[in-house]
Amino acid sequence: xxxxxxxxxxxxxxxxxxxxxxxxxxxxxxxxxxxxxxxxxxxxxxxxxxxxxxxxxxxxxxxxxxxxxxxxxxxxxxxxxxxxxxxxxxxxxxxxxxxxxxxxxxxxxxxxxxxxxxxxxxxxxxxxxxxxxxxxxxxxxxxxxxxxxxxxxxxxxxxxxxxxxxxxxxxxxxxxxxxxxxxxxxxxxxxxxxxxxxxxxxxxxxxxxxxxxxxxxxxxxxxxxxxxxxxxxxxxxxxxxxxxxxxxxxxxxxxxxxxxxxxxxxxxxxxxxxxxxxxxxxxxxxxxxxxxxxxxxxxxxxxxxxxxxxxxxxxxxxxxxxxxxxxxxxxxxxxxxxxxxxxxxxxxxxxxxxxxxxxxxxxxxxxxxxxxxxxxxxxxxxxxxxxxxxxxxxxxxxxxxxxxxxxxxxxxxxxx
Numbered sequence: 001x002x003x004x005x006x007x008x009x010x011x012x013x014x015x016x017x018x019x020x021x022x023x024x025x026x027x028x029x030x031x032x033x034x035x036x037x038x039x040x041x042x043x044x045x046x047x048x049x050x051x052x053x054x055x056x057x058x059x060x061x062x063x064x065x066x067x068x069x070x071x072x073x074x075x076x077x078x079x080x081x082x083x084x085x086x087x088x089x090x091x092x093x094x095x096x097x098x099x100x101x102x103x104x105x106x107x108x109x110x111x112x113x114x115x116x117x118x119x120x121x122x123x124x125x126x127x128x129x130x131x132x133x134x135x136x137x138x139x140x141x142x143x144x145x146x147x148x149x150x151x152x153x154x155x156x157x158x159x160x161x162x163x164x165x166x167x168x169x170x171x172x173x174x175x176x177x178x179x180x181x182x183x184x185x186x187x188x189x190x191x192x193x194x195x196x197x198x199x200x201x202x203x204x205x206x207x208x209x210x211x212x213x214x215x216x217x218x219x220x221x222x223x224x225x226x227x228x229x230x231x232x233x234x235x236x237x238x239x240x241x242x243x244x245x246x247x248x249x250x251x252x253x254x255x256x257x258x259x260x261x262x263x264x265x266x267x268x269x270x271x272x273x274x275x276x277x278x279x280x281x282x283x284x285x286x287x288x289x290x291x292x293x294x295x296x297x298x299x300x301x302x303x304x305x306x307x308x309x310x311x312x313x314x315x316x317x318x319x320x321x322x323x324x325x326x327x328x329x330x331x332x333x334x335x336x337x338x339x340x341x342x343x344x345x346x347x348x349x350x351x352x353x354x355x356x357x358x359x360x361x362x363x364x365x366x367x368x369x370x371x372x373x374x375x376x377x378x379x380x381x382x383x384x385x386x387x388x389x390x391x392x393x394x395x396x397x398x399x400x401x402x403x404x405x406x407x408x409x410x411x412x413x414x415x416x
Contacts, residue, residue, distance in 0.1 A: 029057035030315045030322065032087040033078075035064035035071040035305065036130070038250075038270055039340040046335035050325060056318045061085070064190070072380045075099075086313040087322065089305045090119065090127060092376025096308075104311035109320060111327040114346040117303040127306025128323050131342035134361035134370070135195060135268030136286035136299035143167070143174055143263045143282075154287040155295040157232055164239045167263050174263070178241035181262035183253040184395035185246055189388025191253075191266060192395075194375050196236075197387060198300055199291040200229040201374040213377045219416035221409050225292075230405050232291035236266060237395050246396045270304075272341040272355025285360035298369035301361060303345055386411045 034043065040062040047058045064071050071089060078084050090096050096103065096119065107125040112118060119127025137160075139151050147170055149163045167179045184192045201212050215222065237245060241262070244252050251274075257265035258278035265271070275284070288296045309319045326332035327346050336342050337351035343358050344351065353359070364370055375383065390407045393399045399407065 027054075027056040027318060028315050029059060030087065030313075030318045031059045031061070031085040032307075032322070033061045033063065033071070033075065033085040034089050034130075034307070035062070035091075036270065037062045037064060038273060039342070042273070042335060042339035042341075046331065046339065049331050049335075050322060053329075053331070054318070054321060054325070056315075056321075058322060070384070072098075084310050084312065086310055086315050086319045087307050088310065089130070090308055091305050091380075092119075092373075093121075094376060094379045096121060096126065099308070102310050102312050104309040104316065106309065106320075106323075110324055111346060114327060114348050116347075117345050119303075119306040119308075127308050129303035129345040130305050130307060131303065131336065131340075132301065132345050132361070132365070133268050133270055133304040133343065134286065134299050134301035134364065135266075136288050136364075137180075137290075138257065138265040138267060138271070138284055138357055139287055140257070140260065140263050141283035141285060143176070143260070146170075146174060147263070151285070151287045154290055155297050156290045156293055157228065157235065158290075158293065160232075160235060160290045164235065168239060175260060176263060177256060177261040178244070179239035179262065180236055180264045180266065181253050181256040182236050182240040182245055182266045183248045183250070184237065184391050185248060186388075186392055187249060188253070189384050189391070192233075192391035193383040193387035195268070195300075196233065196266065196391070197383065198373060198375045199232060199289045200226065201377075202300070202372040203289055203291050204294065204296040205371065207370060207372050209372070210374065210377070213374045216412045217377065217415055219413045221412050223409075226405060226408060228292050230401050230408075232289070233391070233394065233404070234401050246392075269343065269353075269355060269357040269361045270341075272353065272357050275355065275357070276341070284356050286357065286364065296371075298371050299361070299364050300373055301365050301370040302373035304373070382411075382415070386414075 043060055047060050051057050063074050075088060090099065103126050105124050105126060106112065106128065111128065112125050115129055117129045117132065118125045144151055147167045149166060153159050154163060164179045241256065244256055254265065254267060254271050254274045255278065256262045258275050258280045260282065286299050288299055290296060307323060309316060313319060326336060333349050333351055336344050337349065337353050341353050341355045341358060343353055343361060390404060394404045
């Protein structure tokens with residue numbers, strides 16, 4: 001009997017040790033929400049690698065783009081349900097203002113010293129830059145060469161009008177469906193009311209110049225600048241494939257360019273993975289947005305968004321480790337550059353992206369020919385609910401350029 005009791009005691013003690021160790025090794029999972037569906041597959045794959053190395057499980061949810069979901073709305077719903085992610089994305093100052101009360105101060109993190117484009121407020125660092133991105137008008141260099149168009153001269157709206165007319169007259173010969181691949185459907189407001197809108201805000205201005213932004217936020221509209229900008233939007237819409245323009249999604253817009261069916265693409269270097277998937281072997285690069293009559297010799301370059309940590313999270317240590325590991329591990333560096341095709345925002349990362357559009361962004365940046373991203377000084381609701389429908393109506397022909405200018409003016413004057 002004593003022998004049986006001893007055996008039972010040993011088993012009980014062993015079980016206690018086992019469960020104690022299991023509990024210790026089973027780290028609480030963390031959650032992350034981000035807004036770049038084009039990198040979802042690469043990020044999910046890296047998440048599995050990181051989970052295997054760290055012992056902490058991470059669940060990643062991607063919303064936005066052509067998924068039909070809205071990041072802001074999803075975050076608000078999750079917050080109301082008590083399911084706020086541990087790590088989430090902000091695009092700029094307006095997003096920061098919305099979530100300021102729960103965003104953790106990251107000033108003491110090791111990666112801060114390795115970047116110059118972190119999101120800061122009042123001298124403190126709150127946002128981990130996802131990457132460096134840029135956009136202009138992506139062009140198929142082979143098609144432009146066949147059409148006798150020199151991309152170096154595409155710096156004004158006049159130059160674009162001449163080039164587009166010439167290419168349009170040669171569409172059959174060049175195998176094109178349209179000159180420009182542009183989307184302005186109800187689900188693609190981020191192309192029009194975010195990226196294209198920025199041409200009005202910062203094109204041709206010194207980097208960081210907020211003069212146009214501040215005027216518009218105060219309800220003051222430069223009629224000449226807005227009129228020229230309306231000419232630019234009209235030009236893009238006129239030379240776009242109408243189906244892609246009015247009903248197309250991200251894949252159809254990018255796909256038309258990647259398969260050689262459009263000479264220009266209104267997107268950024270984040271499309272490099274799509275180009276690789278489509279085996280797009282032609283030479284490509286960025287030309288400026290020639291949205292004015294005066295020359296603009298640069299493209300829009302900045303950190304597109306920032307990871308922030310929910311300071312109400314119970315898993316802050318693991319969330320911090322996830323961000324640091326992106327910067328300071330080979331696996332993290334490989335994910336950012338080789339798998340997601342991003343331009344790293346960190347000086348210690350020595351890898352360079354293979355994508356041709358990313359290389360073009362780096363060349364423009366190295367030459368100092370860059371303009372700011374200023375669209376995020378306006379709220380998501382203003383861009384998505386006030387401006388995006390105006391672009392959509394202009395694209396589908398329910399309003400003309402005169403109405404476009406008037407409705408845009410009224411929207412800005414409503415910000416007083």
